[in-house]
């Protein structure tokens with residue numbers, strides 16, 4: 271179970287998926303992440319107040335969040351109590367999780383997270399200064415064999431162990447190409463936008479009135495797109511809209 275990699279489109283070498291540039295040739299890596307949203311008071315608050323909601327891990331849609339196993343149920347010669355381990359997991363699941371995606375054209379995510387295509391999707395820019403930098407926001411690991419992380423007891427309390435537990439999910443979810451920020455404090459609250467908004471993609475069923483509302487609120491000069499049906503295949507094309 272290793273860090274997801276990205277193949278550089280320029281030199282072909284593989285590097286950590288979270289790297290902003292290819293360490294071999296400096297070619298840009300993944301420079302944007304996307305958030306699918308319904309059109310409602312919460313998403314309007316996001317763009318008006320420039321803050322995002324971090325739900326608690328225990329409240330998101332996957333009951334297997336933060337699940338792990340230990341390499342043995344013994345530490346320093348003492349038996350580890352199963353109940354205390356479950357308590358530790360429960361405590362960790364009080365932390366906030368903000369989920370994003372690498373892709374803006376996934377039909378299922380438009381269905382699930384953007385009110386059956388009547389919502390929209392925001393593009394956030396990744397920079398080395400903002401909260402989408404490699405140290406703060408990481409790609410989710412989807413193990414090929416669907417096994418939960420096995421943690422070496424000696425490393426139980428390290429940051430990297432925690433990161434692995436908090437960012438590993440079933441491969442059933444792999445189509446989401448998810449990235450996440452884990453808050454250091456209890457979730458169920460808002461945080462400032464993790465990065466600048468560079469574009470908005472309107473859902474294929476989003477009505478004109480709601481599209482205009484978003485444009486009026488954002489005001490600044492960003493790009494607008496819409497998801498439209500491809501003629502030949504079951505996929506979306508992301509079409510640029512004129513900058514009016």
Ligand SMILES: [Zn+2]
Nearest residue numbers: 278281292295
């Ligand atoms: Zn390269």
